[in-house]
Amino acid sequence: MTAATAAPVQRRGIVPAIVAGGLTAATCDFIAAMLIYHLPALTVGKAVARGWFGREKAMTGGLDVSIIGIVSHYSILLVAAAIFVFASLRFPILRRRAAVAGILFGLCIYVVMHFVVLPLSAAGPGNPKGVQLVEELLGHMFVIGLPIALWARKFLGTN
Numbered sequence: 459m460t461a462a463t464a465a466p467v468q469r470r471g472i473v474p475a476i477v478a479g480g481l482t483a484a485t486c487d488f489i490a491a492m493l494i495y496h497l498p499a500l501t502v503g504k505a506v507a508r509g510w511f512g513r514e515k516a517m518t519g520g521l522d523v524s525i526i527g528i529v530s531h532y533s534i535l536l537v538a539a540a541i542f543v544f545a546s547l548r549f550p551i552l553r554r555r556a557a558v559a560g561i562l563f564g565l566c567i568y569v570v571m572h573f574v575v576l577p578l579s580a581a582g583p584g585n586p587k588g589v590q591l592v593e594e595l596l597g598h599m600f601v602i603g604l605p606i607a608l609w610a611r612k613f614l615g616t617n
Contacts (some may be wrong), residue, residue: 468547471613475543478534479609483602488531490601494593503527509579516581539606540566546610554616556607568595576605 491502500521507527516523542563544549546552552559577583586594 468614470506471615472543474545475610475613476536476539478541478613480534480539481608482605482609483539484532484535486601486605487535488528488599490597491574494597499528502523502597503531504530509576512580513582535602535606538563538602539609542603542606544615546614547605550617552607553611553614556605556611560604560607561599561601563607564597564599564601565595568598569601571598 463518487488488499490501491497491505492499495502495512497505501517503523503524504516504527507519507523507530510526511519511523516527542552546559552563568603572584572586
């Protein structure tokens with residue numbers, strides 16, 4: 459493959475990389491939250507919706523609140539996947555070293571979510587400690603960042 463044909467091939471892989479990475483990360487993270495916290499899916503959705511409605515209103519809300527939380531969760535991770543995919547087009551090393559880049563990207567997502575997004579949301583800042591902090595860090599590294607990077611590498615290659 460020449461440099462002239464590599465660009466169109468990469469462009470065709472952008473949307474699949476974003477969709478596969480974002481949906482995989484969101485689904486795996488959602489399932490992990492259900493398993494770790496022993497919660498049904500609709501309750502996890504409400505937990506995410508706390509960012510929009512605040513803790514009390516979200517947790518006492520109905521199906522509509524759960525759906526808003528679930529859609530928000532998937533939207534956030536599709537945006538995160540898009541950020542990684544576009545960054546990896548500018549810096550191909552992110553795809554060549556997908557495992558390391560994905561793990562580090564997961565940590566970046568954790569930092570942005572916990573130190574920027576949550577404090578600015580209606581949920582307010584979270585303060586995980588001990589085992590919960592370790593679970594959240596590992597989850598962001600291996601359940602969110604890594605799949606996003608691996609899908610980017612699969613659809614965009616390593617060049």
